[in-house]
Every structure is written in C-alpha cells, then in structure tokens.
Amino acid sequence: AQSVTQLDSQVPVFEEAPVELRCNYSSSVSVYLFWYVQYPNQGLQLLLKYLSGSTLVESINGFEAEFNKSQTSFHLRKPSVHISDTAEYFCAVSGGFNKFYFGSGTKLNVKP
Amino acid sequence: DTAVSQTPKYLVTQMGNDKSIKCEQNLGHDTMYWYKQDSKKFLKIMFSYNNKELIINETVPNRFSPKSPDKAHLNLHINSLELGDSAVYFCASSQPTGTGNTEAFFGQGTRLTVV
Numbered sequence: 636a637q638s639v640t641q642l643d644s645q646v647p648v649f650e651e652a653p654v655e656l657r658c659n660y661s662s663s664v665s666v667y668l669f670w671y672v673q674y675p676n677q678g679l680q681l682l683l684k685y686l687s688g689s690t691l692v693e694s695i696n697g698f699e700a701e702f703n704k705s706q707t708s709f710h711l712r713k714p715s716v717h718i719s720d721t722a723e724y725f726c727a728v729s730g731g732f733n734k735f736y737f738g739s740g741t742k743l744n745v746k747p
Numbered sequence: 748d749t750a751v752s753q754t755p756k757y758l759v760t761q762m763g764n765d766k767s768i769k770c771e772q773n774l775g776h777d778t779m780y781w782y783k784q785d786s787k788k789f790l791k792i793m794f795s796y797n798n799k800e801l802i803i804n805e806t807v808p809n810r811f812s813p814k815s816p817d818k819a820h821l822n823l824h825i826n827s828l829e830l831g832d833s834a835v836y837f838c839a840s841s842q843p844t845g846t847g848n849t850e851a852f853f854g855q856g857t858r859l860t861v862v
Contacts, residue, residue, distance in 0.1 A: 673788075679853040681851075686849070735839075735841075
C-alpha cells in the first residue's frame with residue numbers, strides 16, 4: 636500500500652521569506668511523485684513532478700522539490716514567496732494500481 | 748481547449764433527488780477518475796476507470812454509479828442525495844505507464860450542495 640503524509644496543515648509566512656512544505660511517502664514499489672496547487676474555488680494544477688532522472692525538479696514559478704529516496708521525502712521549497720503563492724498545496728504519489736494517493740494538503744498563507 | 752471539463756460547476760439540490768455530473772477529457776488518456784473533496788480539503792478517490800472498465804471502487808455507497816460510455820467520458824450519477832454528499836467532486840484523467848500513472852489532469856470541480 637502507499638500513503639502520503641503532509642505534516643503541516645497550515646504554514647504562515649511573510650512575503651519574500653523562504654518556505655518549505657514537507658511531504659513524506661511510504662511505498663513498497665517505485666513511485667512517481669507530484670506536487671499540486673489549488674487556488675480558491677479552482678481545480679488542482681500540477682506544480683511539478685518527479686518521474687525519473689535528476690532528483691531535483693523545478694517549476695516555472697520558482698518552486699523546487701527534491702526526491703530523497705532514503706528519507707522517502709519530496710519536500711517543496713521556494714526561496715522567496717509572493718502573496719500570489721497563497722493556496723493549498725497537495726503532495727501525491729502514483730505507483731501503479733491506477734490511482735493517486737494524496738496528502739491531506741498544506742495551506743500556505745503568505746502575509747504582506 | 749480545456750483538457751478535462753466537467754459540468755455543471757455548481758449544483759444545488761434537495762435531499763432525495765437524483766443528479767448527474769458529466770466529465771470529458773480530450774487528452775487521449777486511458778484512465779479517468781472521480782475524486783471527492785470534503786470541507787477540510789481532503790481528496791478521496793471514489794472510482795478509477797481504465798479504457799471504460801471499472802478498476803477501483805473505493806467503498807463508495809452504491810447510490811453513486813459511474814458510467815463510461817467511451818474512454819473520453821466518465822459521468823457520475825448520484826441517487827437519493829443526502830446532506831453528507833455535499834462536497835466538491837473532481838474528475839481527472841491520466842495515462843498509465845509501466846511504473847505508475849503520469850500526472851493527473853483535473854477538471855475545475857463540481858460544487859454539490861444538498862439542502
């Protein structure tokens with residue numbers, strides 16, 4: 636079985652400060668890893684993904700995540716956040732069985 | 748072009764009614780899903796279909812009946828709606844590989860309110 640744990644339900648941070656959203660997973664098979672973002676009253680949008688290759692993956696808006704197999708983690712980071720980054724962030728894994736396992740979400744609240 | 752589209756976006760209905768939500772994807776994906784997002788934002792998979800065949804049914808009440816007329820469409824019909832069915836329902840699609848599924852593309856969601 637697979638599972639995803641997002642330890643922080645809410646992360647408040649001031650604008651231009653760095654942020655890290657934590658994600659740990661458990662799986663007995665190889666997995667693909669994803670971070671999705673959900674803005675208020677919208678669907679989920681893919682932020683970045685790890686399928687294979689380089690363990691550090693980046694998004695077009697400055698987020699990055701590193702796949703750490705030994706620690707079974709895929710933490711999301713951004714060196715300087717903007718007000719517009721305020722949203723709910725979901726970590727997810729896919730390892731077969733035709734479904735994605737989602738974490739419980741982390742609400743990032745960027746304050747001016 | 749919208750990759751995954753679902754209709755309606757909002758649905759307000761009375762307890763006991765029957766309603767349907769439609770979903771279509773134009774990505775050529777083989778797998779489609781229905782997810783339910785509750786008020787705490789938790790995403791729970793309900794169904795997964797691969798090439799029109801039901802693959803996953805996650806202990807969903809049988810009042811919920813998905814139908815896939817072709818691999819581009821996955822509709823959700825709900826009978827005898829209850830207050831607890833109020834949630835946002837998301838349709839999604841993805842393409843399976845040998846290791847897992849590539850990223851899921853989500854629709855904009857259908858906010859169902861049962862009164």
